[in-house]
Amino acid sequence: MTTATPLLEVRNATKIYGGGFLQRGNRVVALQNFSMVIPEKPAIITTIAGESGSGKTTLANAILGFISLTSGQILYKGQDITTLKGQAATAYRREVQAVFQDPYEVYNPFYRVKHIYDMVIAHLNLGYSKAQARELIEQSLRVVGLRGEEVLEKYPHQLSGGQRQRVMVARAYMMNPRLIIADEPVSAVDASLRAMILDVMLKLRDDLGVSFLYITHDLSTAYQIGDDIYVLYQGSIAERGRTVDVIERPKHPYVQMLISSVPVPDPMVKWGTVLEGVADESLRATVESGCRFYPRCPNRMDRCLKAMPPLYPVGDHGQQAACYLYEKP
Amino acid sequence: MIPQPTSSVSGAYRAGREIVLDVRNLRIHYETPRGDVIAVNGISFQVYKGEIVGLVGESGCGKTTAAMGILQLVPSPGRILSGEILINGRNMLGLTEAELRERRWRELSLIPQGAMNSLNPVMRVRDQIGDAILTHEGAIPKDKLKARILELFSLVGLPPRVYDLYPHELSGGMKQRVCIAMAIVLNPPVIIADEPTSALDVVVQRVVAQTLLDVKERLGVSMIMIGHDMGLQAQMVDRVIVMYAGNIVEVTPVMPAFHNPLHPYTQLLIASIPSIKERKPLKITTGLTHDLRNPPPGCSFQLRCPHVMDICKRVPPAMIEREPDHWVACYLYGKEEQQG
Numbered sequence: 218m219t220t221a222t223p224l225l226e227v228r229n230a231t232k233i234y235g236g237g238f239l240q241r242g243n244r245v246v247a248l249q250n251f252s253m254v255i256p257e258k259p260a261i262i263t264t265i266a267g268e269s270g271s272g273k274t275t276l277a278n279a280i281l282g283f284i285s286l287t288s289g290q291i292l293y294k295g296q297d298i299t300t301l302k303g304q305a306a307t308a309y310r311r312e313v314q315a316v317f318q319d320p321y322e323v324y325n326p327f328y329r330v331k332h333i334y335d336m337v338i339a340h341l342n343l344g345y346s347k348a349q350a351r352e353l354i355e356q357s358l359r360v361v362g363l364r365g366e367e368v369l370e371k372y373p374h375q376l377s378g379g380q381r382q383r384v385m386v387a388r389a390y391m392m393n394p395r396l397i398i399a400d401e402p403v404s405a406v407d408a409s410l411r412a413m414i415l416d417v418m419l420k421l422r423d424d425l426g427v428s429f430l431y432i433t434h435d436l437s438t439a440y441q442i443g444d445d446i447y448v449l450y451q452g453s454i455a456e457r458g459r460t461v462d463v464i465e466r467p468k469h470p471y472v473q474m475l476i477s478s479v480p481v482p483d484p485m486v487k488w489g490t491v492l493e494g495v496a497d498e499s500l501r502a503t504v505e506s507g508c509r510f511y512p513r514c515p516n517r518m519d520r521c522l523k524a525m526p527p528l529y530p531v532g533d534h535g536q537q538a539a540c541y542l543y544e545k546p
Numbered sequence: 547m548i549p550q551p552t553s554s555v556s557g558a559y560r561a562g563r564e565i566v567l568d569v570r571n572l573r574i575h576y577e578t579p580r581g582d583v584i585a586v587n588g589i590s591f592q593v594y595k596g597e598i599v600g601l602v603g604e605s606g607c608g609k610t611t612a613a614m615g616i617l618q619l620v621p622s623p624g625r626i627l628s629g630e631i632l633i634n635g636r637n638m639l640g641l642t643e644a645e646l647r648e649r650r651w652r653e654l655s656l657i658p659q660g661a662m663n664s665l666n667p668v669m670r671v672r673d674q675i676g677d678a679i680l681t682h683e684g685a686i687p688k689d690k691l692k693a694r695i696l697e698l699f700s701l702v703g704l705p706p707r708v709y710d711l712y713p714h715e716l717s718g719g720m721k722q723r724v725c726i727a728m729a730i731v732l733n734p735p736v737i738i739a740d741e742p743t744s745a746l747d748v749v750v751q752r753v754v755a756q757t758l759l760d761v762k763e764r765l766g767v768s769m770i771m772i773g774h775d776m777g778l779q780a781q782m783v784d785r786v787i788v789m790y791a792g793n794i795v796e797v798t799p800v801m802p803a804f805h806n807p808l809h810p811y812t813q814l815l816i817a818s819i820p821s822i823k824e825r826k827p828l829k830i831t832t833g834l835t836h837d838l839r840n841p842p843p844g845c846s847f848q849l850r851c852p853h854v855m856d857i858c859k860r861v862p863p864a865m866i867e868r869e870p871d872h873w874v875a876c877y878l879y880g881k882e883e884q885q886g
Contacts, residue, residue, distance in 0.1 A: 268747035407604035412828040437820040478752035480777035482819040488781040
């Protein structure tokens with residue numbers, strides 16, 4: 218169907234920390250053979266979900282060019298991002314923006330909020346007049362529901378958590394991006410403000426065609442706004458598919474365990490029980506070859522230890538799970 | 547068991563329950579050069595024997611300060627200005643430091659938020675727990691001490707090998723369980739748990755939460771659970787206390803908190819929770835909380851309330867028992883009563 222070049226494609230990305238000549242024992246596989254496609258059109262929100270240590274932030278860092286992969290490729294509009302040069306490299310850095318978890322740490326506390334935008338304008342090299350620049354700033358702030366006079370002359374500590382995060386989204390938006398990497402953008406803000414920021418993401422997607430890579434451990438918010446989802450477990454994809462399919466009908470034993478552990482905000486709904494012993498963290502030893510989830514899996518079989526299971530189709534719309542339970546004879 | 551909100555018997559929940567902790571008119575301010583920040587504005591509430599009470603609200607609403615106030619561990623420049631904290635009828639405020647030290651862990655203990663940072667990294671687990679016992683109960687024979695610690699371990703689901711380990715050798719979930727073991731070591735009637743599972747992954751959180759529920763069940767201890775994860779609150783607590791800008795705005799058994807919240811702030815809070823069971827449009831709110839140094843007269847929620855009325859801007863509403871055991875401070879539920 219879609220033969221068009223995807224906006225972003227990750228091919229067999231692997232990142233191994235340590236394991237060099239001097240530290241052979243300390244090899245940590247942060248990301249293993251990860252592949253993902255974000256289409257050129259329409260704009261979608263792709264969720265990367267996983268617990269701490271699942272490799273989700275490693276992936277974000279690789280896409281943003283903060284770290285280099287041990288093997289594999291990241292292609293932006295068909296071009297490997299490590300080979301981008303000159304204008305193409307500048308365009309990539311402008312079109313792929315980031316919003317981080319802690320909306321306080323990304324600010325320089327000595328500068329007023331306006332400084333962030335001035336820097337962006339200077340970087341963009343638009344040759345704008347002061348009035349044009351101000352108009353662009355105001356317009357970006359309007360997108361996230363803020364007004365210039367509310368925030369621009371203030372210092373970061375004078376803003377609320379929700380304002381700080383929206384200021385960062387506005388900054389990202391000002392660059393006219395195609396893709397925003399949002400690494401846990403709402404886990405540090407309160408419930409009432411969380412909805413506001415998620416709503417801004419939906420607006421950007423629907424009205425302005427901005428795609429998101431939404432990185433989170435929170436499956437509830439992913440379920441509310443996400444289109445595609447990749448659930449990672451210790452660096453590998455456990456399950457992927459449409460968010461609605463995966464959350465409502467999870468197939469991989471890990472994803473099933475994960476979803477039944479999420480406390481439902483309704484006392485009438487009984488909390489799923491986690492099988493005794495199965496979740497014992499002491500069993501979390503790294504499995505050298507084979508399925509990483511083996512030590513905690515309630516359905517484990519001998520063959521799971523021999524080789525890492527590939528992704529098998531388990532449902533509609535390309536839902537796949539990396540589990541031998543779904544191997545077709 | 548939680549009684550249904552529709553129960554016609556007045557005070558069905560509190561009937562026959564013994565009050566363990568009674569907080570009266572607790573007021574805590576943070577002193578700043580530009581005036582006092584009113585973090586806890588004279589709040590009162592009770593905790594019954596064997597229940598878990600959730601203390602919820604957004605960051606900065608005073609929930610953690612209130613809990614630290616009960617422990618009398620408010621960090622400077624915070625100061626308890628007035629109030630009474632009665633545990634089994636005896637006031638904890640106004641004790642000398644020595645008396646307080648004697649009674650603190652014995653009558654009131656804390657499960658801290660970040661278990662990672664609250665254990666001493668250079669002490670073995672056995673010595674840390676042993677320390678608490680020896681400090682409060684004097685010397686006891688070594689084998690008895692060990693037996694007691696191992697019994698605690700089995701209560702919180704820790705394997706015996708943890709006895710000889712250092713904190714860095716434990717996983718996050720195990721550290722949190724060591725903290726739970728420390729909190730119950732002297733069998734206090736009240737435990738304050740400050741977001742006890744917030745730093746844990748969701749599967750581990752589920753297991754640690756179960757440990758807490760088991761401990762509560764077996765020891766009959768009462769808990770105050772501070773948290774902003776409403777899912778966790780729904781699954782764990784018996785009653786909910788909702789705070790906004792230093793004030794308690796609603797106190798209710800957990801069922802009506804989620805199915806029939808009365809205060810506009812609680813309604814907002816419940817409506818904005820993302821659920822994993824149901825896809826619904828996001829509930830957006832606007833407006834900011836007032837400056838806590840300079841609260842407006844009247845209701846603390848007036849700046850953000852969709853139902854704000856004239857009277858809300860003049861006189862703060864009092865708590866009324868709108869339904870059995872369901873208390874709310876809002877003029878939507880009877881103006882006359884409130885002013886009377």
